[in-house]
Amino acid sequence: MFDIKWIRENPDAFDAGLARRGLGPRAGEVLMLDEDARKFTHALNDLQERRNAASKQIGQAKAKGDEDEFNRLREEVDRIKHQMPAAEAEQKKKQDAIRDILSGLPNIPADDVPEGEDEAANVEVRKWGEPKGLNNAKEHFDIGEALGQMDFETAAKMSGSRFVMLKGSLARLERAIASFMLDLHTGEFGYTECQPPLLVRDEALYGTGQLPKFAEDLFKSTGDHWLIPTAEVSLTNIVSGDILDEEELPLRFTAWTPCFRSEAGAAGRDTRGMIRLHQFSKVELVSVTAPDQSNAEHERMTECAEEVLKRLELPYRTMVLCTGDMGFGARKTYDIEVWLPGQGQYREISSVSNCGDFQARRMNSRCRPKGEKQTKFVHTLNGSGLAVGRTLVAVLENYQQADGSVAVPEVLKPYMGGVEKIEAQK
Structure with a gap:
């Protein structure tokens, strides 16, 4: 398995290592999936922050007796809870796709390994x-x-x-x-x-x-x-x-x-x-x-x-x-x-x-x-x-x-x- 962070920083070196194994480039495909997965990660983090903030505000609205604000915040929390599973599913789908690709690729040869087909x-x-x-x-x-x-x-x-x-x-x-x-x-x-x-x-x-x-x-x-x-x-x-x-x-x-x-x-x-x-x-x-x-x-x-x-x-x-x-x-x-x-x-x-x-x-x-x-x-x-x-x-x-x-x-x-x-x- 490979370090995705290293692939982000060294895509050409990753593809060059695969080429020494007789394989075609894969960095572009992996990094595209990685970018999509990170977008869903950011979206999830944003949803979680909004949910936590709204949950905190619910308590404050209740303490003030502000029924309208209390109901509005509860509805917002419910909407966020319904949005999160879809984002989580998409994030997992992208991460699983990356894992499937990387788990099927061989290790990168050391620099002193001789080149050859067989x-x-x-x-x-x-x-x-x-x-x-x-x-x-x-x-x-x-x-x-x-x-x-x-x-x-x-x-x-x-x-x-x-x-x-x-x-x-x-x-x-x-x-x-x-x-x-x-x-x-x-x-x-x-x-x-x-x-x-x-x-x-x-x-x-x-x-x-x-x-x-x-x-x-x-x-x-x-x-x-x-x-x-x-x-x-x-x-x-x-x-x-x-x-x-x-x-x-x-x-x-x-x-x-x-x-x-x-x-x-x-x-x-x-x-x-x-x-x-x-x-x-x-x-x-x-x-x-x-x-x-x-x-x-x-x-x-x-x-x-x-x-x-x-x-x-x-x-x-x-x-x-x-x-x-x-x-x-x-x-x-x-x-x-x-x-x-x-x-x-x-x-x-x-x-x-x-x-x-x-x-x-x-x-x-x-x-x-x-x-x-x-x-x-x-x-x-x-x-x-x-x-x-x-x-x-x-x-x-x-x-x-x-x-x-x-x-x-x-x-x-x-x-x-x-x-x-x-x-x-x-």
């Missing part, structure tokens, strides 16, 4: 590790099915396509990966672990930007709740409607949760395997900062996510996304892409975004500097630390052995009860 214009920031040169490298689904512990057929029998059932050591390996991530983020990086709700109401999804624009990407219950597409929704809404002491910031939260996405726009993409499922798990990172902290926090959060891959010894590269490839709520995003030898390419495993005050305005989440009365909107950031299923995919492909087994990364062995490698079930 992922081809993303820019590599750094690379870590050497991709393993494996002979006849297999993809994760071939490895998992050969192990007898990755079952797409049984999952499809009960749920349809884009679901998987993990069994035995692979199920334990996924749990081990998530536990390792949580221990790292809470023990070394200062995140507070949470177990948030998986079902949320409309306003929570509106606050983080999934509604109203992306309803088709979500799963809705038969009641008033939606399944979360990511724990970003639950964790960010911890501060919804709050006024925080600025000295408390930054706040950092993490959670390992299932995530649910309809993948409405993913027809024909990654139809085999675990890359793009309707249900998957993720360790999410969320930070809430003061406005002047968010850029530094963005770099820090990205490094926290990268550290997971370093300790797993999985090669990766970090990309800054161009204006045409960023998510709806982001002002700047880093994608971390892990090397998958079975595919022979880097694939996204984490997306880390600084949303500025975009989500905070939708949630009305603010902070107050010590000793000051004035509040300001916080900044929010989110990122995968990491996507657990895709990390499992990366481990399987990078640690596959010639005999069909999979070596367990050193940092995961304590979580696997000392198991050195995963072999086919007998």
Whole structure:
């Protein structure tokens, strides 16, 4: 969401920001509605002042015994009371129209975000590790099915396509990966672990930007709740409607949760395997900062996510996304892409975004500097630390052995009860 006052003062900058997103100008339309809404606001204020003055004069006329003036003033108050609902309705109509427009527009990119229409214009920031040169490298689904512990057929029998059932050591390996991530983020990086709700109401999804624009990407219950597409929704809404002491910031939260996405726009993409499922798990990172902290926090959060891959010894590269490839709520995003030898390419495993005050305005989440009365909107950031299923995919492909087994990364062995490698079930 945007500050209407800023748009009034910077209409050209607002339209220029939208142009970088590949969108046409909207400032003129918004400001015309805003002017109309303000006219009705002024009219309402005038009516309220006249009503209050007349009400006060009614008492004075009654005290003087002036019956004619008393009746005239009562009639005036009645007329004003009948005029006000129409003015209020028109004011609300204009304000709702502004809200509808602004809630459907993406965040304005930061100045240092590269220009571009799609992922081809993303820019590599750094690379870590050497991709393993494996002979006849297999993809994760071939490895998992050969192990007898990755079952797409049984999952499809009960749920349809884009679901998987993990069994035995692979199920334990996924749990081990998530536990390792949580221990790292809470023990070394200062995140507070949470177990948030998986079902949320409309306003929570509106606050983080999934509604109203992306309803088709979500799963809705038969009641008033939606399944979360990511724990970003639950964790960010911890501060919804709050006024925080600025000295408390930054706040950092993490959670390992299932995530649910309809993948409405993913027809024909990654139809085999675990890359793009309707249900998957993720360790999410969320930070809430003061406005002047968010850029530094963005770099820090990205490094926290990268550290997971370093300790797993999985090669990766970090990309800054161009204006045409960023998510709806982001002002700047880093994608971390892990090397998958079975595919022979880097694939996204984490997306880390600084949303500025975009989500905070939708949630009305603010902070107050010590000793000051004035509040300001916080900044929010989110990122995968990491996507657990895709990390499992990366481990399987990078640690596959010639005999069909999979070596367990050193940092995961304590979580696997000392198991050195995963072999086919007998």
